[in-house]
Amino acid sequence: MKTNNIFYLNFTLLLLILSSHVSSSDLNQTCKKPLNLTEACKYAIDHVPFIVLDHCTSLLKSDKRVRSVTDLHGLALHVTRLALNRAVNAESKIEELMDLEGSPSLKKSFHTCFEVYSDAVDQLRDALDNMKEMVYGSVVDQLKKAVGAPESCEKALKGMHKVVKSLSTVDQEYERLAAVALGLAKSVE
Helix, strand or coil: CHHHHHHHHHHHHHHHHHHHHHHHHHHHHHHHCCCCHHHHHHHHHHHCCCCCHHHHHHHHHCCHHHHHCCCHHHHHHHHHHHHHHHHHHHHHHHHHHHHHCCCHHHHHHHHHHHHHHHHHHHHHHHHHHHHHCCCHHHHHHHHHHHHCHHHHHHHHCCCCHHHHHHHHHHHHHHHHHHHHHHHHHHHHC
């Protein structure tokens, strides 16, 4: 009986040691190795399928600051900051257009669009705060809400083709960044 207890105790200790070794090696791998951006994009795509691999990798590789990022958490933070900057830019552009518009009905459409991006900016700021605290459940919810800003804005501006076209570049850049941020956050979650 005593021999069986010692065997089970040794077996249990061996399993604990093996599982802690795997966990620590995985942790060292994600925290110390330079991050493979293509692999990071593939992780993001696993969670947000409408991300295009080429767009994601070129987006990440075009930013020199990404080179210093060593893990998915840091990359998710960085891309969320980039998305926040794009959302603020979109918000400013919409505000400019709203101020120049004379028609009350068009002004109202711009205001709706402005509010959508203002909400996205708030969601992204909250997501960054929660990311820093590693509260990824909230981060994912906030990023999901923020990703939809361009579509909601375009609905508000329906029929205003020239305006939608002038905002489309800003919208596309923002939407791509927000989607990648969401996919990365889901990968870390």
